[in-house]
Amino acid sequence: MGKVMLTLVVLLLGLSAVEACWPSACTVPEALQNRTCCPYFNGSLCGFSSGRGECQFQNLTSESVTVDDRSAWSKYYYDYTCVCKPRYYGPDCGSCSPAYEEPDCTLPRRIERPDITELNAKQLKAFLADLNYCKWKLSKEYKILYAGDRLFPETFEFRECSYYDLLVYAQYYAQRPLRRGNGFTDYNFHYESSGFLTRNRAMLFYAEYLMQLCTKNQYFVFPYHDYTRSKNCSICTNQYMGESNQHGELHPYSVFSTWRTFCGVDSY
Numbered sequence: 001m002g003k004v005m006l007t008l009v010v011l012l013l014g015l016s017a018v019e020a021c022w023p024s025a026c027t028v029p030e031a032l033q034n035r036t037c038c039p040y041f042n043g044s045l046c047g048f049s050s051g052r053g054e055c056q057f058q059n060l061t062s063e064s065v066t067v068d069d070r071s072a073w074s075k076y077y078y079d080y081t082c083v084c085k086p087r088y089y090g091p092d093c094g095s096c097s098p099a100y101e102e103p104d105c106t107l108p109r110r111i112e113r114p115d116i117t118e119l120n121a122k123q124l125k126a127f128l129a130d131l132n133y134c135k136w137k138l139s140k141e142y143k144i145l146y147a148g149d150r151l152f153p154e155t156f157e158f159r160e161c162s163y164y165d166l167l168v169y170a171q172y173y174a175q176r177p178l179r180r181g182n183g184f185t186d187y188n189f190h191y192e193s194s195g196f197l198t199r200n201r202a203m204l205f206y207a208e209y210l211m212q213l214c215t216k217n218q219y220f221v222f223p224y225h226d227y228t229r230s231k232n233c234s235i236c237t238n239q240y241m242g243e244s245n246q247h248g249e250l251h252p253y254s255v256f257s258t259w260r261t262f263c264g265v266d267s268y
């Protein structure tokens with residue numbers, strides 16, 4: 001049977017996935033039974049009274065969702081979801097889309113993505129502190145599906161997890177093999193999908209959105225690293241992402257050495 005055995009694989013900045021975390025408001029039994037994921041924002045479903053979005057039936061052909069629970073997300077789990085107007089984002093349309101500023105999403109948001117090696121000491125310290133904080137800070141907004149028989153929503157078990165682990169979970173959830181009929185294929189929706197580059201980009205925005213929720217700073221951005229500039233991994237030092245020994249273990253002086261690693265299993 002379709003037993004879900006999901007554990008987290010913690011990867012340092014492994015940012016390639018689809019949005020696949022369940023809004024906390026939609027993990028309650030009524031929402032699952034009603035197949036409705038339309039949380040309230042500012043007093044109305046999907047922020048309807050604030051002109052943000054609408055709770056709509058997802059009119060998708062049954063063919064696109066019988067293949068795998070992840071295709072045509074999130075039709076396998078919900079029939080009604082929020083459809084946000086262009087400037088709004090999030091399961092309840094309560095956030096701004098990445099191009100607009102909080103609080104009312106009318107002004108364009110301009111952000112500059114710096115090279116990590118060009119951050120000054122204070123900026124670098126703040127970035128690493130934010131990452132580490134969000135590795136531990138539990139998300140209020142989302143949960144993960146941890147266990148249950150996927151044919152029976154009443155058996156689903158959801159868990160809280162940290163903002164950073166949500167990203168890792170999304171990556172893990174996307175890379176499990178594609179289901180077809182009663183079996184599994186050798187390929188997945190992750191590295192082997194045709195939309196990989198576009199999706200990878202979308203995932204970066206999702207990652208920043210989660211970090212912005214976590215840090216309550218709408219200007220949080222991930223710096224980039226241009227690995228073509230140095231022969232060695234110039235950021236594999238304790239000042240940046242951590243130095244590792246020949247066994248691949250991080251140096252204890254690196255803050256990332258305190259991050260726990262869970263090994264994932266592919267039995268779904």
Ligand SMILES: *[C@@H]1O[C@H](CO)[C@@H](O)[C@H](O)[C@H]1NC(C)=O
Nearest residue numbers: 030031032033034036037038
């Ligand atoms: C589920 O459906 C019932 C009956 O239509 C309704 O009263 C209830 O508010 C719905 N709950 C959710 C979470 O949508």
Ligand SMILES: *[C@@H]1O[C@H](CO)[C@@H](O)[C@H](O)[C@H]1NC(C)=O
Nearest residue numbers: 042043047049050052103104
């Ligand atoms: C929330 O609703 C009130 C009353 O409808 C409105 O004045 C306010 O602008 C709304 N806030 C947001 C953030 O949309």
Ligand SMILES: *[C@@H]1O[C@H](CO)[C@@H](O)[C@H](O)[C@H]1NC(C)=O
Nearest residue numbers: 056057058059060061062079
């Ligand atoms: C769904 O879409 C089909 C055409 O693609 C249309 O015939 C049908 O009426 C739609 N159903 C709903 C409930 O909107």
Ligand SMILES: *[C@@H]1O[C@H](CO)[C@@H](O)[C@H](O)[C@H]1NC(C)=O
Nearest residue numbers: 228229230231232233234235
């Ligand atoms: C790369 O690492 C090796 C061994 O640690 C060192 O000898 C070499 O100078 C490094 N090269 C660069 C470009 O940093």
